[in-house]
Amino acid sequence: MSYGDGAVMAVPAHDERDFAFALKYNLPIKQVVAVDGETSFSHEAWAEWYADKQRGKLVNSGKYDGLGYEAAVDAIAADLAAKGLGDKKVQFRLRDWGISRQRYWGCPIPIIHCKTCGDVPVPDEQLPVVLPENVEITGAGSPLAKMPEFYECKCPKCGGDARRETDTMDTFFESSWYFLRYACPDNATAMVDERVAYWCKGGIDQYIGGIEHAILHLATSASRSPTC
Ligand SMILES: [Zn+2]
Structure with missing residues (x-):
């Protein structure tokens, strides 16, 4: 229940963990997916093909019989939508992504901190912010935060003394x-x-x-x- 806002579904025949749970507690296990050439569905033992989303076709599922995985999801979702009971939705597990890193490598975050103006983006014509090459990497703390020649700068808005952001971006950000x-x-x-x-x-x-x-x-x- 901690995953997204979904309900727990009871389809133990086609999920290995649900199958084991149903087997242990003597819950009914109803086959609703069949794979051509695989006839040995057993309520007693799990087999890999039970969860085969590529080859599986629905059975024991009324009007949805014969549909493949994606077609079945689409058809059931369309029927739910037509009845006003639900809709398809993409669920991202990634909600927040802290991109800043206190290290040398990675693209500098192009922000300048000004006491008067707050956080000011580096103007386009000053991009890219280039990493210094005379860096000393000691393994302790952010190397850039120890280099005034890198972080001391002027505010693009008011021209006053300001401090360049010394965190760099997570490399996932660029990639x-x-x-x-x-x-x-x-x-x-x-x-x-x-x-x-x-x-x-x-x-x-x-x-x-x-x-x-x-x-x-x-x-x-x-x-x-x-x-x-
Ligand atoms: Zn300023």
Whole structure:
């Protein structure tokens, strides 16, 4: 119940943990998904194919019999919507994302802190904020916060003395969009152009690089579900 706002569903035949739970407490286990060529559904023992979303087709499900996984979800969701009982919704597990890191590598966060004006974005014409190269990395604390030549600056708004942000961005932040550049690598004046719309039409289907990477990359690229 702690996951999203959903209700707990009782479909023990097609989820390994629910199956084990139902078996232990003698709850009925009704098969509602069949896979061609697999005839050995048993209420006594779990088999991997029970949860096969690629090959599974609905059975014992009335008008939804014969539908595959995605078609079944769509059909049931459409019927619920028609009755005013529910709708499809994307549930993100990532609600807040602290992007700042107290370390050297990573893109500097382009913000200037002014006592008078508050937090002021670095103006476009002063971008990018470039990391200093004479950095001393000791392993203790943020190296940039020990470099006045990096953080001492003027406020872009009032011109008064100000302090440059010394945290750098989480590298996930950059890698959420860097791959868009591959769609237009020869553009010398802009990072991306209209070719991105062609190559990324409908979202990114696949991102190879580990699921913990993929969720953050794809959550920010208006994607359909990743398949890696
Ligand atoms: Zn100011």
